[in-house]
Amino acid sequence: MKPSLPQGTRDFAPEIVYKRAYILNTIKSVFELYGFQPLETPAMENIDTLMGKYGEEGDKLIFKILNNGLDNTDKAEKTKSGFANILDGKTDKNITERALRYDLTIPFARFVAMNRGTLVFPFKRYQIQPVWRADRPQKGRYREFYQCDADVVGSDSLLYEVELAQIYATAFSKLKVPVEIHVNSRKLLTALAESCGAAEKLTSITIAIDKLDKIGLEKVKEELAGRGLDEKQIDIVEKYLSIEGSNTEKLNQLAELFAGNESAKKGLDEINFLLNHLTSNIGKSIVVDQTLARGLDYYTGIIFEVKAVGVQMGSIGGGGRYDNLTGLFGVSGVSGVGVSFGIDRIFDVIEELQLFPEEAANKCKIIFLNLGESEGEKAFELATSLREQGIAAEVYPDVTKFDKQFSYAKKKDFQYVVIIEQKELDSDTCNVKDLTNNEQQIVAMTDIVPFFQGKQDIS
RNA sequence: GAGUUUGUAGCUCAGCUGGUUAGAGCGUCGGAUUGUGGUUCCGAAGGUCGUGGGUUCGAAACCCAUCAGACUCCCCA
Numbered sequence: 001m002k003p004s005l006p007q008g009t010r011d012f013a014p015e016i017v018y019k020r021a022y023i024l025n026t027i028k029s030v031f032e033l034y035g036f037q038p039l040e041t042p043a044m045e046n047i048d049t050l051m052g053k054y055g056e057e058g059d060k061l062i063f064k065i066l067n068n069g070l071d072n073t074d075k076a077e078k079t080k081s082g083f084a085n086i087l088d089g090k091t092d093k094n095i096t097e098r099a100l101r102y103d104l105t106i107p108f109a110r111f112v113a114m115n116r117g118t119l120v121f122p123f124k125r126y127q128i129q130p131v132w133r134a135d136r137p138q139k140g141r142y143r144e145f146y147q148c149d150a151d152v153v154g155s156d157s158l159l160y161e162v163e164l165a166q167i168y169a170t171a172f173s174k175l176k177v178p179v180e181i182h183v184n185s186r187k188l189l190t191a192l193a194e195s196c197g198a199a200e201k202l203t204s205i206t207i208a209i210d211k212l213d214k215i216g217l218e219k220v221k222e223e224l225a226g227r228g229l230d231e232k233q234i235d236i237v238e239k240y241l242s243i244e245g246s247n248t249e250k251l252n253q254l255a256e257l258f259a260g261n262e263s264a265k266k267g268l269d270e271i272n273f274l275l276n277h278l279t280s281n282i283g284k285s286i287v288v289d290q291t292l293a294r295g296l297d298y299y300t301g302i303i304f305e306v307k308a309v310g311v312q313m314g315s316i317g318g319g320g321r322y323d324n325l326t327g328l329f330g331v332s333g334v335s336g337v338g339v340s341f342g343i344d345r346i347f348d349v350i351e352e353l354q355l356f357p358e359e360a361a362n363k364c365k366i367i368f369l370n371l372g373e374s375e376g377e378k379a380f381e382l383a384t385s386l387r388e389q390g391i392a393a394e395v396y397p398d399v400t401k402f403d404k405q406f407s408y409a410k411k412k413d414f415q416y417v418v419i420i421e422q423k424e425l426d427s428d429t430c431n432v433k434d435l436t437n438n439e440q441q442i443v444a445m446t447d448i449v450p451f452f453q454g455k456q457d458i459s
Numbered sequence: 460g461a462g463u464u465u466g467u468a469g470c471u472c473a474g475c476u477g478g479u480u481a482g483a484g485c486g487u488c489g490g491a492u493u494g495u496g497g498u499u500c501c502g503a504a505g506g507u508c509g510u511g512g513g514u515u516c517g518a519a520a521c522c523c524a525u526c527a528g529a530c531u532c533c534c535c536a
Contacts, residue, residue: 004527004528007527007528054535055534057533057534057535058534058535060460061534061535103536131536133535133536135534135535136460136533137528137529137530138529138530138531138532139529139530139531140536141535141536142536145536146536147536295534295535296535314536315536316536317536318536340536342536343536344536345536401494402493402494402495402496403493403494403495403496403497403498406495406496406497407496407497409496410496410497411497417495417496419495431495433495433496435496438495438496440495
């Protein structure tokens with residue numbers, strides 16, 4: 001059979017794994033620095049946990065897992081009626097009762113709700129795991145991909161918004177990716193809907209504004225009209241969207257536009273609090289962006305979106321404050337705020353900007369050539385003694401032509417080639433060649449371990 | 460769910476308006492040379508032209524269907 005991969009999934013070759021690990025470890029270390037702790041949840045959840053949480057479209061994109069034992073004749077009746085439901089577009093527990101995780105947020109909410117008695121609040125967790133969506137893949141979108149989330153639940157404190165902004169700034173600065181952190185408050189959007197006299201159209205307005213980046217102002221206006229806003233209302237939205245200037249200028253104009261509006265005041269207070277608690281170093285990458293909306297409608301306060309500077313790429317991170325996430329699981333009044341890192345896009349950005357460090361690939365740097373039976377034996381012995389001291393080394397497995405072995409060493413990018421021929425055997429030495437500068441050195445076999453231990457670049 | 464597009468050797472691709480035994484480069488393997496650098500030379504292996512139908516004297520090429528990938532829309536990360 002022809003080997004192939006399910007649509008929208010990927011293998012990660014060694015070089016890629018190293019690079020991804022570099023990104024993940026960097027972000028992880030920042031999470032830990034702020035006291036976030038790791039959480040892992042199962043790849044699959046009960047289907048009820050997921051269904052109905054992501055909207056009608058979302059339900060369709062959940063990968064359902066077929067129950068085992070559907071061929072059990074004792075259950076034939078149930079199975080058949082179950083299939084009738086499936087054909088009707090419903091789900092049925094007789095056919096499927098589990099599904100692959102669609103994101104990390106709902107499983108987290110489920111976890112918090114289940115363990116509310118024993119968790120210490122505020123609970124700060126980060127989670128880096130794959131999720132699955134039955135979407136049609138396209139550029140930068142896969143059916144299996146990783147999400148990297150950090151959330152804190154059980155506190156209303158705006159200091160957490162500040163922490164999360166710091167986490168974004170610190171992580172991307174460690175990764176050397178220049179970013180803008182766009183910030184807005186959903187309360188300003190509420191204020192906008194209110195001043196249009198269309199509070200009930202908040203979601204419609206939010207969804208339309210969210211597309212501004214992609215489709216432009218005119219199309220947004222068309223969309224708003226399509227969603228039932230009249231000209232006067234659209235004018236207000238347009239006025240709101242066209243506010244420009246520095247952060248302070250924007251905030252002043254917004255205060256003016258929404259003078260007397262309670263929601264707006266709260267929203268502006270949130271943003272000001274955030275700005276006032278950031279060091280100027282971090283503050284300079286913050287962009288107040290009242291056009292930021294975020295598609296998901298569970299956000300209630302500050303929202304974030306991170307954009308790489310100088311790269312044509314959508315957002316590489318996003319998040320915000322949400323109230324009552326666990327309400328879905330019968331636990332209400334738990335406020336949370338979280339951020340997410342778009343690992344795959346971050347990877348692409350770092351690749352494009354060529355910012356991956358050399359050491360991202362933690363390669364074995366020493367190869368012993370195998371130039372004869374007893375020569376090879378000796379080489380293997382010496383390699384073993386290096387390995388015992390924690391120094392990675394490889395031995396060419398077969399006695400073949402020198403050329404072939406050397407070219408293997410070049411292709412796999414070894415730094416040191418250790419050559420042992422009869423001459424070396426006779427004198428209990430080895431010939432160590434450094435391929436970075438082509439210098440050769442005769443090293444006594446008994447000195448091989450200290451020799452490499454003395455090399456800074458060997459871990 | 461809808462659309463566009465591609466499918467020929469392990470990889471990247473040629474293959475003209477249908478016309479003998481389907482080619483190249485790279486890679487792989489073998490040999491010679493060099494026997495401390497990717498060289499050079501010689502040679503070899505490797506293809507049901509995605510699959511199934513159809514048109515034709517003749518199909519990798521044209522038509523239909525089907526499968527798979529890539530991309531776009533919807534939606535999202």
